[in-house]
Amino acid sequence: MKTNEVKQDIKLGAFVLAGLAIFIATVFFIGSENSIFSKTFTVVSIFKNVEGLKRGDNVWLSGVKIGTVKEVQIVSEGKVVVQLQLKERQNEFISKNATAYIGSDGLVGNKIVVVRPGNAHTHIDDNDTINAASPADTQELINIAKDVGQNTKSLTGDLQTISKRIKDGQGVVGELLNDGQFAQELRSTVSSLKSAGNNMNHATAELNGLVYEMKNGDGVINKLLYDTSMASTFDAALVNVKKVSANTAKIASDLQEVVAKVNSNDNALGLLLADTTFAQRMENTLINAESASGKLDENMEAMQHNFLLRGYFKKKKKNEQKQ
Numbered sequence: 001m002k003t004n005e006v007k008q009d010i011k012l013g014a015f016v017l018a019g020l021a022i023f024i025a026t027v028f029f030i031g032s033e034n035s036i037f038s039k040t041f042t043v044v045s046i047f048k049n050v051e052g053l054k055r056g057d058n059v060w061l062s063g064v065k066i067g068t069v070k071e072v073q074i075v076s077e078g079k080v081v082v083q084l085q086l087k088e089r090q091n092e093f094i095s096k097n098a099t100a101y102i103g104s105d106g107l108v109g110n111k112i113v114v115v116r117p118g119n120a121h122t123h124i125d126d127n128d129t130i131n132a133a134s135p136a137d138t139q140e141l142i143n144i145a146k147d148v149g150q151n152t153k154s155l156t157g158d159l160q161t162i163s164k165r166i167k168d169g170q171g172v173v174g175e176l177l178n179d180g181q182f183a184q185e186l187r188s189t190v191s192s193l194k195s196a197g198n199n200m201n202h203a204t205a206e207l208n209g210l211v212y213e214m215k216n217g218d219g220v221i222n223k224l225l226y227d228t229s230m231a232s233t234f235d236a237a238l239v240n241v242k243k244v245s246a247n248t249a250k251i252a253s254d255l256q257e258v259v260a261k262v263n264s265n266d267n268a269l270g271l272l273l274a275d276t277t278f279a280q281r282m283e284n285t286l287i288n289a290e291s292a293s294g295k296l297d298e299n300m301e302a303m304q305h306n307f308l309l310r311g312y313f314k315k316k317k318k319n320e321q322k323q
Contacts, residue, residue, distance in 0.1 A: 039088040041126040042070060045100040045113075047080045048134035053102055053111040059084050060103075061115045066090040069113060082132075084113060095120035099131040 047053075050072060059067040067086035074080050084100070095118035103114045115130070124130060 040067065040085050041088065041091065043084050043086060043094075043124055044127070044129045045082050045084060045132040046075075046129070047082060047100075047102065047132045048078045049102075050080050050082060050134075051102050051111060053082065053113065057111050057113065058105070059086060059113045059115060061090065061093060061117065066115070082113070084115075091124050093117055094124050094130070096122045096124060096128070097131065098124065099133055101133050 053069060053072055055069055055072055057069045058065050059069065067084055067090065069082060070085035071083040072080065073083075082100075086094075094115060097118040097120040099116045099118065101114045101116065103112050104110070105112050
């Protein structure tokens with residue numbers, strides 16, 4: 001009987017001891033997770049909206065849990081003070097210009113605070129305040145989404161109307177896509193512009209060649225442009241041309257006077273030109289002179305064959321040959 005009681009007492013004691021060990025282990029585990037048994041320091045961050053963040057939520061830095069949310073307190077509308085309880089020595093990785101964000105632990109998990117360390121040379125201390133980037137208000141996002149949806153719907157309707165008009169060949173774009181009159185005119189215009197461009201290129205090439213010849217050729221234009229002696233010669237020629245022009249004008253004036261005198265009956269030439277009777281007499285005189293000259297030639301020929309004068313003419317002919 002006593003042996004059974006001792007066994008029961010031993011079992012009861014073992015059960016109690018096991019339960020106590022489990023309780024102590026649980027307390028230590030929970031305490032280590034919530035930094036109950038380790039030194040901590042507190043920093044503050046002020047948000048406009050915390051999106052359901054509550055006390056006990058985790059604080060993360062570079063994917064590592066470094067503390068928990070100690071307190072969430074609303075100071076005024078749009079101003080929520082969040083106290084972050086961080087583990088000892090974590091401030092070595094957080095600069096003065098660090099920033100705290102509100103995030104989620106997974107897609108539908110609890111809210112968390114994500115700390116971006118910053119790049120300042122000084123680190124945060126206990127009770128410091130770090131910058132906060134507040135998340136957008138959910139209702140505001142919903143309203144924005146509604147507005148976007150309505151605008152998208154309106155835009156879709158407008159696009160449908162525009163697409164129908166384009167498909168029906170209305171407007172400039174519709175005519176272009178459906179090869180309407182405007183498209184044909186535009187094609188013709190482009191072709192004309194292309195032809196004009198080709199002509200312009202051809203004319204430009206010819207002009208470049210002409211300019212090159214003017215600069216480097218041996219023509220008159222090159223000499224006029226670049227040869228100073230030729231330019232002076234040209235100037236002298238212009239002066240001579242002016243003089244010739246003046247002399248020509250004087251000669252023309254004198255010629256007019258001569259013509260006037262020729263047309264006058266006061267001189268022999270005018271009388272020959274104007275008086276037909278005098279001209280007829282002059283013509284008869286010339287005919288008689290020509291007839292007398294012929295007869296004189298015949299008399300000379302007869303004299304050369306006369307035996308009295310034949311020796312004289314032969315002697316004269318020999319002297320002319322000697323000379």
